[in-house]
Amino acid sequence: MTGGALPGAPTARAHWLLWGGGAVILAVLPLVFSSGASLTMMSLMGFAIIFALSYNMLLGQTGMLSFGHAVYYGLGGFMTAHALNVVGAGRLPVPLPVMPLVGGLAGLTFAVIFGWVSTKRAGTAFAMISLGIGELVAACSLILRGFFGGEGGISTSRTKTLAVFGLNFGPQIQMYYLIAAWCLLCVGAMYAITRTPLGRMCNAVRDNPERAEFVGYSTQMVRFLVFCLSGFFAGVAGGLAAMHYEIVTSSMVGAAPSGFVLLMTYIGGVAFFIGPIIGAVLMTALQISLSDYTGAWQLYVGVMFVLVVMYAPWGLGGLILMHQPLLAGRTLRRVAPAYALVALPVAMIAGGAIALVETAHRLLVNLTEGTAMHVLGVSFDAKSPLAWAVIVVLLVAGVWLLQRMSPRVSAAYHDALQAARAAKGS
Amino acid sequence: MLELIIFSTLNGVLYGMLLFLLASGLTLIFSMMGVLNFAHASFYMLGAYFGYQISRYVGYWPGLVLGPLLVGVIGALVERYGLRAVHKHGHVAELLFTFGLAFIIEELVQMIWGKVPVDYRVPDALNFPAFTLFATNYPAFRIFMLLMSVAVFIGLLLLLTRTRIGLVIRAALTHPAMVGALGHNVPLVFMLVFGVGCGLAALAGVIAGPALVTQPAMAASLGPILFVVVVVGGLGSLPGAFVASLLIGLVQTFAVALNVSLADVLGKVGITLTRDSFGGDLWMATVAQVAPIIPYLLLVLILIFRPKGLLGDRDT
Numbered sequence: 001m002t003g004g005a006l007p008g009a010p011t012a013r014a015h016w017l018l019w020g021g022g023a024v025i026l027a028v029l030p031l032v033f034s035s036g037a038s039l040t041m042m043s044l045m046g047f048a049i050i051f052a053l054s055y056n057m058l059l060g061q062t063g064m065l066s067f068g069h070a071v072y073y074g075l076g077g078f079m080t081a082h083a084l085n086v087v088g089a090g091r092l093p094v095p096l097p098v099m100p101l102v103g104g105l106a107g108l109t110f111a112v113i114f115g116w117v118s119t120k121r122a123g124t125a126f127a128m129i130s131l132g133i134g135e136l137v138a139a140c141s142l143i144l145r146g147f148f149g150g151e152g153g154i155s156t157s158r159t160k161t162l163a164v165f166g167l168n169f170g171p172q173i174q175m176y177y178l179i180a181a182w183c184l185l186c187v188g189a190m191y192a193i194t195r196t197p198l199g200r201m202c203n204a205v206r207d208n209p210e211r212a213e214f215v216g217y218s219t220q221m222v223r224f225l226v227f228c229l230s231g232f233f234a235g236v237a238g239g240l241a242a243m244h245y246e247i248v249t250s251s252m253v254g255a256a257p258s259g260f261v262l263l264m265t266y267i268g269g270v271a272f273f274i275g276p277i278i279g280a281v282l283m284t285a286l287q288i289s290l291s292d293y294t295g296a297w298q299l300y301v302g303v304m305f306v307l308v309v310m311y312a313p314w315g316l317g318g319l320i321l322m323h324q325p326l327l328a329g330r331t332l333r334r335v336a337p338a339y340a341l342v343a344l345p346v347a348m349i350a351g352g353a354i355a356l357v358e359t360a361h362r363l364l365v366n367l368t369e370g371t372a373m374h375v376l377g378v379s380f381d382a383k384s385p386l387a388w389a390v391i392v393v394l395l396v397a398g399v400w401l402l403q404r405m406s407p408r409v410s411a412a413y414h415d416a417l418q419a420a421r422a423a424k425g426s
Numbered sequence: 427m428l429e430l431i432i433f434s435t436l437n438g439v440l441y442g443m444l445l446f447l448l449a450s451g452l453t454l455i456f457s458m459m460g461v462l463n464f465a466h467a468s469f470y471m472l473g474a475y476f477g478y479q480i481s482r483y484v485g486y487w488p489g490l491v492l493g494p495l496l497v498g499v500i501g502a503l504v505e506r507y508g509l510r511a512v513h514k515h516g517h518v519a520e521l522l523f524t525f526g527l528a529f530i531i532e533e534l535v536q537m538i539w540g541k542v543p544v545d546y547r548v549p550d551a552l553n554f555p556a557f558t559l560f561a562t563n564y565p566a567f568r569i570f571m572l573l574m575s576v577a578v579f580i581g582l583l584l585l586l587t588r589t590r591i592g593l594v595i596r597a598a599l600t601h602p603a604m605v606g607a608l609g610h611n612v613p614l615v616f617m618l619v620f621g622v623g624c625g626l627a628a629l630a631g632v633i634a635g636p637a638l639v640t641q642p643a644m645a646a647s648l649g650p651i652l653f654v655v656v657v658v659g660g661l662g663s664l665p666g667a668f669v670a671s672l673l674i675g676l677v678q679t680f681a682v683a684l685n686v687s688l689a690d691v692l693g694k695v696g697i698t699l700t701r702d703s704f705g706g707d708l709w710m711a712t713v714a715q716v717a718p719i720i721p722y723l724l725l726v727l728i729l730i731f732r733p734k735g736l737l738g739d740r741d742t
Binding site: 063065067117118120121123124125127128129131132133135136139140142143255259262263266296298299301302303305306309310313360361364365 | 460462508511512515517518519521522523525526527529530533534537538540646650653654657661715716718719722723725726729730733
């Protein structure tokens with residue numbers, strides 16, 4: 001676990017290249033993917049990245065598992081929506097681009113209040129308190145109808161603020177650039193935090209709280225500070241979300257977004273700074289595109305999460321980054337044959353599982369659409385015994401082959417790693 | 427008033443005992459493996475759905491036995507092939523594994539039985555009023571629920587305190603290495619406890635399914651309350667879980683029955699508040715409306731003033 005830093009700490013020049021490159025990519029993306037749907041998706045990814053990274057300040061950096069992070073995201077969103085309405089009604093001279101700060105400050109304020117209670121404890125107790133506070137706020141959202149807007153939520157308009165340089169942020173492209181700018185700013189700030197003494201102490205508190213206390217730091221204070229900062233960034237993400245959707249409903253503070261940010265962050269990888277970014281991009285894309293194809297997309301997400309927890313605890317980001325030393329040592333080629341070999345059983349299991357879920361989903365949920373199925377380019381009848389036999393064979397044979405081959409793959413990886421280290425050392 | 431007190435007490439004790447059926451398994455599992463089983467309420471839901479499915483073919487009573495047994499076996503398999511594999515990655519990974527499992531179970535239940543509640547009926551043999559008090563009927567099925575949970579509670583108590591396997595389990599809670607050194611198969615004990623815990627949750631599901639609503643959201647709505655129970659009672663304390671279950675059962679039942687708001691109380695002493703005055707929603711909310719948040723308030727208060735929980739002996 002390398003905590004905040006990527007393995008092989010980048011030099012100052014590499015830093016500038018990385019961030020400059022990131023900015024250029026964010027600027028160029030809408031030119032490549034210019035359709036309305038992809039603009040919306042990239043906007044969603046923008047605040048999902050901020051939200052996931054703010055969550056990882058707790059889970060990955062400090063080892064605090066929270067089940068109620070959407071509280072700060074959602075309250076940030078509600079405050080921003082109310083502030084937008086006040087600004088719009090009073091024609092106050094406040095431009096839209098600073099409005100996410102309102103969300104951030106709201107998130108910070110509530111994080112100070114709730115964090116004071118919950119960061120007194122660490123580990124499982126912290127997780128339980130965060131769950132309790134999450135449920136508390138979600139239940140309050142049904143009682144305090146004035147603030148949370150009841151069933152209908154709070155709607156707002158982002159175009160009624162002070163226009164600067166003729167930008168009224170009505171078109172989605174302008175909103176995208178605003179979100180991208182905030183995203184870059186927040187990612188930069190959160191990365192910078194990992195490099196500060198506080199960021200380092202977070203890692204210490206995560207890895208060995210007892211020793212952190214011995215060094216003279218109050219682990220409770222470290223947890224509290226990082227909790228507040230994390231609440232701020234979650235609030236910024238919520239504010240951007242409120243501005244993007246122009247409506248905020250009480251589901252935004254509920255258990256669903258709290259769970260989703262956990263899935264997103266963990267699947268991406270909590271041990272690396274870049275992990276949650278990967279997770280946020282991937283899961284947002286999956287959420288939008290998969291839900292078009294299948295009604296069972298949440299099941300896929302759940303299965304993916306459990307697989308990551310069981311077999312890849314460093315997440316997808318970790319899986320990618322573990323090949324960096326091979327790339328640097330020019331031994332990446334050596335693992336290719338083993339990976340090609342294992343690709344077959346993996347494809348068999350994936351194909352079998354997808355066919356199983358889709359067929360079952362059709363038979364159980366969507367039987368009105370008939371039993372003629374079309375999955376992964378293959379057409380078949382959901383009730384034909386042959387299809388079911390093929391699914392079973394794919395799954396059983398795939399698992400058997402994978403079990404036989406996985407030792408070989410890990411041996412190939414370790415050989416390549418050894419060779420890369422040897423090449424580096426010589 | 428007397429009517430309200432009698433019925434609320436009965437219902438509160440009943441709800442509390444149901445909570446304890448779940449909380450006892452959760453607490454035992456936590457004390458043994460140090461893992462809070464996030465999917466515990468999902469096993470409760472599975473129990474209700476299995477009971478429903480079995481009751482459609484052979485009636486309610488076989489479901490009462492078969493449902494919990496099936497879920498217990500599933501729980502044991504989950505421990506053996508899931509949790510044990512994750513164990514090497516630490517407690518957070520174990521908690522996350524059960525979190526993912528809860529997610530998957532809810533999706534599967536929605537897929538198999540649909541998103542709307544299923545028609546899980548009270549068995550005919552118990553479908554009559556047990557007694558009538560102040561012109562209100564009290565269903566016999568509720569009395570059955572109460573007796574069942576009390577019977578399981580006593581059985582569990584006897585099992586843990588009076589039998590050899592109970593002795594091994596209690597020893598394995600605190601000194602797993604020593605128990606292992608004495609020749610007992612500790613992983614097997616863990617698997618059994620996990621399976622039995624899940625089976626108890628499923629039993630609660632079969633008992634509660636017909637009386638409450640059997641729907642896919644039942645796990646997500648009960649799960650957090652369950653965690654409140656085990657934290658308030660003291661993590662790992664079985665007597666604490668018992669006290670906290672009854673406490674929360676009674677508090678919630680009484681709160682739901684009270685239709686009084688702050689504005690009403692203040693109105694008695696001459697301060698008139700309406701929905702339009704500052705913080706209007708807060709004054710007008712009746713106790714019944716705020717009932718859902720009371721357990722969580724209790725949780726937060728307990729964690730501030732008594733972090734060990736009511737009867738816990740270790741810091742959470």
